[in-house]
């Protein structure tokens with residue numbers, strides 16, 4: 601039997617996604633109450649990281665330990681993955697020894713190729729195109745504070761990157777409106793926009809996009825792999841900082857989210873990131889609970 605994978609949010613139905621979010625909220629409460637719950641006893645999650653990580657690595661590793669299992673950190677620098685062993689062969693071998701595999705890779709195709717040859721569930725821990733695990737945490741944070749997101753208005757300001765594209769998937773799946781403001785040349789993939797046009801609207805003006813939004817979200821201007829474009833991007837994105845002027849066009853009770861790490865006074869002012877409307881620390885913590893719900897869904 602083919603295993604279930606989590607490569608993008610579209611691997612879940614809307615009902616499954618809502619159930620995972622609710623389960624994440626329950627698991628969070630169980631942890632606060634000190635309940636020991638070990639549905640993954642003796643199970644092993646392999647974690648392949650081609651790029652740096654703080655939150656993803658710690659949340660998956662801590663989550664597996666709390667569930668009674670364990671996690672293995674694998675870097676291409678000190679495995680055969682970095683010496684040219686084909687990804688398909690690596691998938692066949694690694695998946696015969698562990699119960700689940702999480703990958704953070706440069707190229708999205710690496711994760712899809714890996715999944716096609718894996719006997720066990722594969723989880724996308726960020727690629728150049730999507731970051732679905734972060735969306736689980738963002739959605740959990742919204743549901744905890746505001747209830748279901750259906751019919752609400754989310755505004756994405758900044759790069760049409762992996763996070764933006766994951767928000768596009770979420771908008772269609774959970775039926776909310778997404779307005780995106782990005783500089784010309786930094787839009788999300790055309791085909792994604794076309795297939796979600798009922799839920800997603802593109803702007804090149806941040807204030808316009810943020811008007812009446814219930815949630816404002818941004819991310820770094822230069823994602824991992826684009827560091828050498830930092831200076832060019834600082835110019836291109838100069839009018840796309842989330843600051844008090846942008847937040848004042850959104851709803852008065854609008855929330856602010858950022859997947860972190862953040863650059864204060866670049867994509868977001870310190871005042872907004874550290875202010876009343878920001879929920880970024882809950883959002884970061886929820887990576888743990890949301891991914892535990894995902895691990896239970898895929899591996900228990």
Ligand code: CP
Nearest residue numbers: 653654655656859860
């Ligand atoms: N938000 C996020 O994925 O953080 P890390 O890069 O630290 O894992």
Ligand code: NVA
Nearest residue numbers: 761819823824859860
């Ligand atoms: N868009 C960012 C997210 C980091 C968690 C990146 O890909 O670097």
